[in-house]
Amino acid sequence: xxxxxASQQAAAPGSAAVFLPSKDFAAKARIPSLAAYRxxxxxxxxxxxxxxxxxxxxxxxRKPWSKxxxxxxxxxxxxxxxxxxVCENCVDRHALGPRHNKAAIIWEGEPGEQRVITYGQLxxxxxxxxxxxxSNGIKAGDRVLIYMPMVPEAVVAMLGCARIGxxxxxxxxxxSSEAIxxxxxxxxxIAIITADGGWRRGKVVxxxxxxxxxxxxxxxxxxVIVLRRCGNEVAINPDIDVWWHDxxxxxxxxxxxxxxxxxxxLFILYTSGSTGKPKGILHTSGGYLTGTYATCKYIxxxxxxxxxxxxxxxxxxxxxxxxVYGPLANGxxxxxxxxxxxxPDFGRFWKMIEAYGVSIFYTAxxxxxxxxxxxxxxxAAHDLSSLRLLGSVGExxxxxxxxxxxxxxxxxxxxxxxxxxxxxTGAILISxxxxxxxxxxxxxxxxxxGIDAAILDESGEECGPNxxxxxxxxxxxxxxxxxxxxxxxxxxxxxxxxxxxxxxxxDGARRDEHGxxxxxxxxxxxxxxxxxxxxxxxxxxxxxxxxxVAEAAAVGRPDEMKGQAVAxxxxxxxxxSESESLRQELRNHVGHMIGALAKPDxxxxxxxxxxxxxxxxxxxxxxxxVCTGEVTGNITTLEDxxxxxxxxxxIAR
Ligand code: PRX
Numbered sequence: 001x002x003x004x005x006a007s008q009q010a011a012a013p014g015s016a017a018v019f020l021p022s023k024d025f026a027a028k029a030r031i032p033s034l035a036a037y038r039x040x041x042x043x044x045x046x047x048x049x050x051x052x053x054x055x056x057x058x059x060x061x062r063k064p065w066s067k068x069x070x071x072x073x074x075x076x077x078x079x080x081x082x083x084x085x086v087c088e089n090c091v092d093r094h095a096l097g098p099r100h101n102k103a104a105i106i107w108e109g110e111p112g113e114q115r116v117i118t119y120g121q122l123x124x125x126x127x128x129x130x131x132x133x134x135s136n137g138i139k140a141g142d143r144v145l146i147y148m149p150m151v152p153e154a155v156v157a158m159l160g161c162a163r164i165g166x167x168x169x170x171x172x173x174x175x176s177s178e179a180i181x182x183x184x185x186x187x188x189x190i191a192i193i194t195a196d197g198g199w200r201r202g203k204v205v206x207x208x209x210x211x212x213x214x215x216x217x218x219x220x221x222x223x224v225i226v227l228r229r230c231g232n233e234v235a236i237n238p239d240i241d242v243w244w245h246d247x248x249x250x251x252x253x254x255x256x257x258x259x260x261x262x263x264x265x266l267f268i269l270y271t272s273g274s275t276g277k278p279k280g281i282l283h284t285s286g287g288y289l290t291g292t293y294a295t296c297k298y299i300x301x302x303x304x305x306x307x308x309x310x311x312x313x314x315x316x317x318x319x320x321x322x323x324v325y326g327p328l329a330n331g332x333x334x335x336x337x338x339x340x341x342x343x344p345d346f347g348r349f350w351k352m353i354e355a356y357g358v359s360i361f362y363t364a365x366x367x368x369x370x371x372x373x374x375x376x377x378x379x380a381a382h383d384l385s386s387l388r389l390l391g392s393v394g395e396x397x398x399x400x401x402x403x404x405x406x407x408x409x410x411x412x413x414x415x416x417x418x419x420x421x422x423x424x425t426g427a428i429l430i431s432x433x434x435x436x437x438x439x440x441x442x443x444x445x446x447x448x449x450g451i452d453a454a455i456l457d458e459s460g461e462e463c464g465p466n467x468x469x470x471x472x473x474x475x476x477x478x479x480x481x482x483x484x485x486x487x488x489x490x491x492x493x494x495x496x497x498x499x500x501x502x503x504x505x506x507d508g509a510r511r512d513e514h515g516x517x518x519x520x521x522x523x524x525x526x527x528x529x530x531x532x533x534x535x536x537x538x539x540x541x542x543x544x545x546x547x548x549v550a551e552a553a554a555v556g557r558p559d560e561m562k563g564q565a566v567a568x569x570x571x572x573x574x575x576x577s578e579s580e581s582l583r584q585e586l587r588n589h590v591g592h593m594i595g596a597l598a599k600p601d602x603x604x605x606x607x608x609x610x611x612x613x614x615x616x617x618x619x620x621x622x623x624x625x626v627c628t629g630e631v632t633g634n635i636t637t638l639e640d641x642x643x644x645x646x647x648x649x650x651i652a653r
Contacts, residue, residue: 017399019406019439021415025388029301029435037436037446044449045475051450052078052478055294056286059329060089062259065286071476074496074503075488078287078478083259086266086285087126087163090328092257095123099304103333106307106356107152110199110339117152119331122159125152127255129160132247136191136223140165140260143189143268146314147171147180147207149198150338153227153244154314157193158267158324162285165260166191169268169280172315173198173205175595177213179278183270184218186280187485193244195227196234201340208234215240262286268485269317271423272533273494274525276541280485281317281423289329291427291479295448296326299417299431300360300389307386309335310362311349316532317423318393321479322362326427341367346374350382350409361409362391362419366530368401369561379408389434390416394531395563396519402441420444420519422505423533424495426479429453430517443516450477453517455509460499463510470523471509472502525619527556527564534598536619539566542593546586548576553609553617554600557626565601567626569609569647578605602626604650608643610635625651 026032031040044051049068056065056079065082085092094102095118105117117125138144144166148154154170161168169187171180183189192215197206208226212235215221226234227244236243263284270278296302308327312318327334335356341349349371353361371378390410392402397418406416415434421427429451430444437445447453454462455469463469480503484491498504508520522528525536536554543552551571559565570586572578587599604626610618618638624631625647635641 017403017441019415021435021437021439022413025415026435029433030298031433031436034436034438037433041447041449045452048450048452048475048477052290052294056290056478059286059289059293060084060093061286065262069476073501074492076287076476076480076482077263078284078290079262082262082286084262084286084289085163085257085259086289086325087130087159088257089289090162090325091119091123091126091159094119094328094331099331102304102331104328105152105155105334105336107336108338108352109151110202110337110343115152122156124253125156126159126163127253128248128251129156130163130255130257131251132225132244133160133164133166133191135251136225136242136247138164138166138191138223140258141265142166142191143169143187144191144193145169145171145180145184145187145189147173147192147194147211148227148314149173149195149205149207149229150313150336151195151198151227151229152336153195153229155324155336158314158320159328162266163255163257165258165264167265167267169270170315170320171270172313172595173207174315174597176592177210178593179595180210180214181217182278183280184214184221186270186277187268188220190220191223191225192221193225193227195229197230197232199230199339201343204230204232206232206234212237260285263482267320269320269423271317272526272535272538274535274537276535276537278535278538279487279490279494281481282483282485283426283479284482287478287480288426289325291477292321292326293329295428295431296322296330296332298433299419299428299448300362300391301434302327302330302332302360304331306332306359307335307357308332308360308362309337309353309356309358310391311337311341311364311367312362312393317426321427341370342374345378346371347378347381350379350384353384353387354382357386359386360389360391361387362393364394364531365392365397365401366395366562368392368397368405372401372404373561376408384409384411387411387414390414392416392418393421395528396442396521399441406441415439418442418444420517424481425473425477425505426481427477429473429477430519440516443512443518445516447517450475454502455511455517456499456502465513466510468508468510468520470498471505471507471517471519472499473505474502476503527554527566529556529564529566529597530562532597534566534594538594539568539590539598539600542590542598543568543570543586545593546589548572548582549586551609551617553619553622555619555623555626557602557623559601566598567602567604567622568600569604569606569622571606571608604647606643606647606650608640608646610641610643610647611639612637613639615639622647
């Protein structure tokens with residue numbers, strides 16, 4: 001592996017290292033210099049509609065739009081009057097042209113099977129599946145829940161829904177039956193696409209049983225389509241369950257896609273907020289596709305000859321935007337991998353990069369930190385010289401992880417795009433452009449074209465350089481969420497009520513004197529655990545649903561690997577007593593109510609929780625306690641401040 005660091009410059013103000021794009025990279029990039037970025041950025045901010053319309057024209061529209069943007073704050077309509085089919089844009093456009101025999105998906109199962117699916121094949125698969133959906137009575141506008149492992153059929157399922165205008169709601173395979181039930185109930189889904197199971201760390205993780213359990217309570221499902229992936233035994237209910245392979249066997253590989261309105265709903269993806277109930281983030285068609293297409297094109301500088309690999313699961317927004325819609329809209333070749341990064345060992349990703357000649361690799365800081373811990377020998381054993389660009393997403397990437405990634409994976413030669421965005425934003429909003437932006441470890445750097453990002457203080461004034469404040473977006477953009485499904489009031493309150501006309505991201509940030517955005521983290525009651533969003537209220541409501549728990553408070557504490565770990569304080573009801581087995585039971589209970597990813601790392605039993613005189617739990621104090629072991633702030637507003645001393649003693653034990 002090359003160790004050259006020719007692109008590294010002298011220390012920047014504030015002594016952070018600066019990595020300039022290499023001349024070679026810049027020469028071939030779409031945006032080849034910072035000056036070119038600044039010029040185009042200014043134009044795009046002066047007239048965002050012109051910029052976005054230019055990008056949208058590169059897609060296939062069946063009917064042109066009459067208006068680029070109809071903005072009735074906070075409700076946006078992009079490309080109104082226009083009609084398109086998202087699936088046709090991602091598949092047919094390539095399959096019926098020169099990319100017909102180009103690999104769309106190179107898939108590897110965890111046990112090692114390999115499949116290469118060309119655009120031509122993907123087209124046939126998607127057409128068959130669209131016919132299957134229709135023959136099972138699923139229509140445009142119906143909601144379909146997808147609960148699948150990372151197999152090509154998950155992508156086919158999403159695209160099949162998009163093709164017929166059904167609205168998919170993908171639920172990450174790590175969520176529990178209760179979480180499935182909540183999402184079914186909220187979305188009113190009428191069909192489910194699932195699998196018997198998926199492979200993870202050498203074991204079959206069953207999926208169908210969680211669906212079955214959710215359906216004991218939810219009665220509106222008319223059809224469950226089950227993919228046989230692992231061959232584990234599953235119960236089949238002949239009234240509603242059908243096997244994927246049986247259905248496909250007789251389905252035609254021809255299907256004519258209908259055109260849908262630009263604002264036709266494409267998907268709902270649930271994410272955590274500051275209340276116990278996850279929010280159904282709604283994304284629509286034309287704008288979302290324009291946003292994911294354009295960001296993929298410029299930020300990953302994606303080319304026909306690239307092999308792109310975004311390691312996210314399709315259950316998260318990153319999987320939607322940069323596994324399915326963005327890369328496929330660009331006609332890219334991409335890698336899809338089913339299993340764990342450390343199976344059979346921590347060399348799996350590097351082995352795959354070498355085997356498939358991956359040129360662009362996009363992953364999360366939490367994974368990078370796990371690789372660092374596993375040791376340099378794993379990447380060193382593989383030829384990673386095919387890589388030309390690296391990406392990071394999900395949480396701030398600490399400079400140590402950035403530097404390791406740059407050196408050990410990128411061989412010192414690859415720019416790193418630290419991409420900031422959210423489920424709600426649909427596409428990347430702040431990121432370096434790899435041929436243009438000087439990369440400084442730890443900053444997501446500059447806003448994408450058309451994105452008017454700013455940092456405001458509490459009074460709504462723009463902060464000066466290096467002053468911490470709240471990150472907002474001041475102009476609408478095409479991939480923005482249109483609403484919280486069925487809850488416009490919550491949508492307005494959550495995102496649009498802090499500062500009139502500004503989208504509130506919920507993140508704290510500062511801008512340095514060069515205009516780079518440094519993301520500090522969430523300001524609301526949302527935790528970021530291994531790059532996954534969890535609401536403290538969600539964890540608390542799971543805990544209090546256990547018969548032993550009277551009250552619960554969840555806070556985040558820094559964790560070297562996960563970024564944040566979940567610490568909870570629990571007070572028990574009178575006839576229950578503290579024990580190690582109860583602690584375990586509570587962890588499992590949260591796992592049952594939400595999913596294993598939400599299981600608390602620390603459970604502190606507490607005789608009482610610190611509260612204000614009006615009865616509000618003071619999480620600030622709990623947070624300080626778990627982070628530092630003590631409380632320094634003013635506690636005189638507490639109803640009973642002896643509580644703090646007790647908690648402090650308990651934590652120290
Ligand atoms: O706090 C920010 C953090 O992840 C949050 C969004 O989470 P989610 O909707 O699950 O989407 C994650 C994948 C896009 C943000 O509010 N975040 C995301 N990317 C970054 C980040 N924090 C710092 N740097 C990033 N690059």
